[in-house]
Amino acid sequence: MSIIVGLLGYSIAALVYLLFSLLLLTTKQSGFQRQALSLVVFFTLLWASSGVAQMWIALPLGYLFGIETLRNALWFLLLYATIAPRFELSNFIRGPWRKKGLLLGMMFIACIQITTTLAGLQLNQFWLVTQLSQTVIGLWLIEQLYRRIDVSARPTIKPMCLGLGGMFAFDFALYANALITSGISFDFWSLRGFVAILAAPLVLLSARRIKRWSTKIYVSRDVIYHSTLLLVAGGYLLVMALVGYYIRYAGGDWGSMAQNGFFALSALILVSLFLSERLRKRLKVQITKHFFANKYEYREEWMKxxxxxxxxxxxxxxxxxxxxxxxxxxxxxxxxxxxxxxxxxxxxxxxxxxxxxxxxxxxxxxxxxxxxxxxxxxxxxxxxxxxxxxxxxxxxxxxxxxxxxxxxxxxxxxxxxxxxxxxxxxxxxxxxxxxxxxxxxxxxxxxxxxxxxxxxxLAESQQFDTFNRMSAYLVHDLKNVLAQLQLMSKNAVKHKHNPEFIDDAFETVDSAANRLAKVVAHLSKKQRVDTVVAPFELKAALEQVVQSRSISKPVPQLEFTLNEAFELVGDQERFVNVVSHLVQNAQDATLEDGTICIRAGKQANECLIEIQDNGEGMSVEFIDTRLFKPFDTTKGNAGMGVGAYDAKRFVEDLGGHIQVTSNVGEGSLFKLYLPIHKI
Structure with a gap:
């Protein structure tokens, strides 16, 4: 029975420390304490594996003693590094021999234990003394660590002290009893694996708490929850197996059938229990309540x-x-x-x-x-x-x-x-x-x-904004139609009996009708639609601007220095509207006895159209921040604030650009640079 218990204990210990070692390998933090912890956990894994081999194939005790000595030496080094303030391995190696003599001595003893065992020498009584001495040193170091550490930091180190203290105390009792009785108690020996298992979670808990160790191991609620489900399921099936075996043992000839039926019933009960949402929720509540300081995994909750x-x-x-x-x-x-x-x-x-x-x-x-x-x-x-x-x-x-x-x-x-x-x-x-x-x-x-x-x-506001923009452009177009009709009405007083005026009037009405048709199209399509781009004579278009803006003072003057047949490619009607609006702005900013001049010429490979006045002028700040900003007007309810913006966009759509120079009280000069497509 002791052999089974011993094999089970050492095997589980090897599995636990293997998992512990893998967890440590997944951490990215550096530092000597963390490396020492990784080494001592690995050697504890070797020690547990050697214990399995000793119980299973009678591995000589000398090998196990040698590995145990190396393991203890690393535990001592880790304890000393935890006690010593600002411990550094380089200073420890270069330090006095009295500090590193114990570690080197234990390494030497481990080598002797392994080599003498290889040579077939039996020095078990002497090795018992060395192992007992190690347990005493281990208990002394643990006491020094707990006594010297700051009181506020004791809760962080207490779990490891309890775990290692229990392990060294058990070994002390084992080796002391062995020296007294001149033999190792097999019952004692078989329980060492379970003692090492109990020490593992306590060391792990301290490893998480001690910041200088820089070892942060995370165990989620889901891992514990599913592990608990597996543990409960395993325990349940083990109990059912024992009961089933008893039924079969006591049932005689019909026991096999009864056992199979019992297994089927127990499996059905197990599945029904673990498919129960109520049971699963209660299990989660109990795990959260008893195993975690916080109820929630906040990272997972926030991701959900x-x-x-x-x-x-x-x-x-x-x-x-x-x-x-x-x-x-x-x-x-x-x-x-x-x-x-x-x-x-x-x-x-x-x-x-x-x-x-x-x-x-x-x-x-x-x-x-x-x-x-x-x-x-x-x-x-x-x-x-x-x-x-x-x-x-x-x-x-x-x-x-x-x-x-x-x-x-x-x-x-x-x-x-x-x-x-x-x-x-x-x-x-x-x-x-x-x-x-x-x-x-x-x-x-x-x-x-x-x-x-x-x-x-915002979406509703954007809809209204779209409607307002469309309305502003339409009003802008309607103002140009109105200007044409007002000019015709003004001239009708003097020229209504002139046949040429009547013909011109019909052309004006036809042009106004076409523009109003576009307005209706804009309204039906809820957007502004441009006409087809085509070549047009620049001089005729500018004369149309002068004629339409002659209804207001000062009347604009045209200076055309290009060929009479000079053409531009674009939307003539929109071009006339854009220039007319710039001229209208100049008229609004200039006194009636002032001057407004429209000049058309050529500069390099571009057509240059200038609109100059000697009116109020504008500041540099106004030009930079407000002049070309849509729906920003200085005319109050009389303006829509789209004229200058529309002019800039029209010129840029043609591939040109606008320059504006102005001084307050001296007037303004607009320069429209347009690409030449045909002369």
């Missing part, structure tokens, strides 16, 4: 939260309600926001939108929760209403049985809302950590929902 927010095709309010209900798994939930001074239910879970109890919560608790930023615990309020900084009706509280929590949502931008939750089923009880999680999620959801509402408002 972010994944819910990324869902498509669902109302953002439903997404928000699902996100906050996910970690708590409440049976009932609701979300309402403040719109026009009243609460509007936007999303629900397992309740109607007009649920009476939800309405009670919104009427009597929601406003107070938002105002005081207080997570209202309704069950707590039923027992004592003085726990909250506001007044609430006890009679109304007694009518609320479906919901337990009212969680406020608000932002500095004015968004307000609440979330209603029933009693959580995913946790055993609600404490400060659950409230903090509720508060953190609700704040993020408030920002999320406020952003959603802001995007809706």
């Amino acid at each position: 939260f972010a994944a819910v927010l990324e869902e498509d095709g669902v109302s953002p309010y439903s997404i928000a309600l699902k996100a906050i209900n996910q970690p708590f798994d409440c049976q009932y939930a609701g979300l309402a926001i403040v719109e026009n001074g009243r609460y509007v239910v936007k999303a629900t879970y397992n309740i109607r939108d007009d649920d009476s109890q939800a309405q009670l919560c919104l009427e009597h608790l929601a406003g107070q929760a938002i105002e005081h930023q207080w997570i209202v615990d309704i069950e707590e309020l039923k027992e004592d209403t003085s726990v909250v900084p506001f007044q609430v009706s006890s009679n109304k509280l007694q009518q609320i049985t479906k919901f337990c929590y009212v969680i406020p949502m608000s932002t500095s931008a004015g968004f307000k809302g609440v979330i209603l939750l029933s009693s959580p089923s995913a946790i055993h009880s609600v404490n400060w950590e659950d409230r903090d999680l509720m508060r953190a999620i609700s704040r993020q959801l408030a920002v999320f929902l406020n952003l959603h509402r802001s995007n809706l408002a």
